[in-house]
Amino acid sequence: MKLFRATIGAIKKGLDRTREGFVGGLRSLLRGRKLDEALLSALEKQMIEGDLGVRTTGRLMAELRRAYKEREIETGDQVLEFLKHDLIAMWPPADRELNLAVDGPSVILVTGVNGVGKTTSIAKLARLLQLQNKTVLLGACDTFRAGAVRQLEIWAERLGVDIVKGQQGGDPAAVAFDACQAGKARGVDVVILDTAGRLQTQDPLMRQLTKIRGVVAKHIEGGPHEVLLVLDATSGQNALRQAEAFGESAGVTGIMLTKLDGTAKGGIVVAIRESTDIPVKFIGVGETPEDIQPFEPEVFVEALFSE
Ligand SMILES: Nc1nc2c(ncn2[C@@H]2O[C@H](COP(=O)(O)OP(=O)(O)OP(=O)(O)O)[C@@H](O)[C@H]2O)c(=O)[nH]1
Numbered sequence: 001m002k003l004f005r006a007t008i009g010a011i012k013k014g015l016d017r018t019r020e021g022f023v024g025g026l027r028s029l030l031r032g033r034k035l036d037e038a039l040l041s042a043l044e045k046q047m048i049e050g051d052l053g054v055r056t057t058g059r060l061m062a063e064l065r066r067a068y069k070e071r072e073i074e075t076g077d078q079v080l081e082f083l084k085h086d087l088i089a090m091w092p093p094a095d096r097e098l099n100l101a102v103d104g105p106s107v108i109l110v111t112g113v114n115g116v117g118k119t120t121s122i123a124k125l126a127r128l129l130q131l132q133n134k135t136v137l138l139g140a141c142d143t144f145r146a147g148a149v150r151q152l153e154i155w156a157e158r159l160g161v162d163i164v165k166g167q168q169g170g171d172p173a174a175v176a177f178d179a180c181q182a183g184k185a186r187g188v189d190v191v192i193l194d195t196a197g198r199l200q201t202q203d204p205l206m207r208q209l210t211k212i213r214g215v216v217a218k219h220i221e222g223g224p225h226e227v228l229l230v231l232d233a234t235s236g237q238n239a240l241r242q243a244e245a246f247g248e249s250a251g252v253t254g255i256m257l258t259k260l261d262g263t264a265k266g267g268i269v270v271a272i273r274e275s276t277d278i279p280v281k282f283i284g285v286g287e288t289p290e291d292i293q294p295f296e297p298e299v300f301v302e303a304l305f306s307e
């Protein structure tokens with residue numbers, strides 16, 4: 001059974017900018033046109049500018065040029081259909097479900113650089129889990145930034161979920177330990193750990209993350225069940241570099257791609273697929289707890305290309 005389902009209406013709204021920007025641009029370039037070399041070159045340029053990634057653009061263009069030469073494709077409208085199918089095919093059926101424990105608390109560790117939307121995404125995920133009748137406990141392991149604990153606490157109050165916190169400046173791994181213990185003692189379904197923003201180049205902070213993972217692994221069987229990396233879609237190529245670096249050093253099991261509503265370059269989701277094997281599991285399309293959607297390629301591409 002699927003845990004979550006995407007709804008095309010909500011995704012479509014969140015992708016307004018990309019639909020008008022990147023896809024709208026493709027549409028106005030291709031609609032009603034006869035295909036020729038000049039049009040193919042213009043298309044290639046737009047794909048790269050839309051953050052689709054160099055490799056994916058190269059591959060799609062090679063396939064398009066072949067189809068054009070063999071006269072399978074003769075019009076711009078056919079190119080649009082071709083692109084849609086090819087994009088969907090980039091994500092073969094795979095497990096994008098949240099990995100949860102069968103028995104006992106599941107632990108989800110959330111990480112990423114500063115300001116990408118970690119804490120907000122945790123609130124969204126907590127709400128999604130609540131809708132599935134799961135109980136949630138939040139662990140405020142961002143003991144670093146002033147106000148971070150309070151920010152998570154406000155979300156916990158609004159959502160009506162438990163929170164475990166420590167002292168500002170305290171050891172984040174100790175908070176993770178307390179949250180795991182409380183999760184077990186209270187019979188909570190999912191413990192979500194918020195962490196301070198960090199750069200992939202900040203060794204001490206990356207080691208701290210390893211320590212948190214170690215504490216969780218020691219006290220919760222199979223934990224952490226997910227290490228979600230939050231990436232800001234508006235940061236373009238930087239997001240890709242973060243995915244590569246964190247993917248290697250932090251044992252990331254899934255990506256939450258936030259702020260898709262704030263960019264005209266939603267093609268970034270394709271570039272992530274191109275440069276890492278880490279599945280995008282959720283997308284964020286706004287600032288409220290309702291603005292989260294599971295990433296389902298067909299729904300996503302359909303929403304992207306809809307008028
Ligand atoms: N438009 C939009 N804004 C978002 C989204 N997700 C988060 N934000 C906003 O991004 C800003 C930063 O969000 P936080 O959740 O505090 O980010 P963070 O990664 O926890 O930040 P630090 O803890 O400081 O590293 C806030 O203003 C959020 O409302 C989204 O999907 N769309």
Ligand SMILES: [Mg+2]
Pocket residue numbers: 118119120142148194195197
């Ligand atoms: Mg935060």
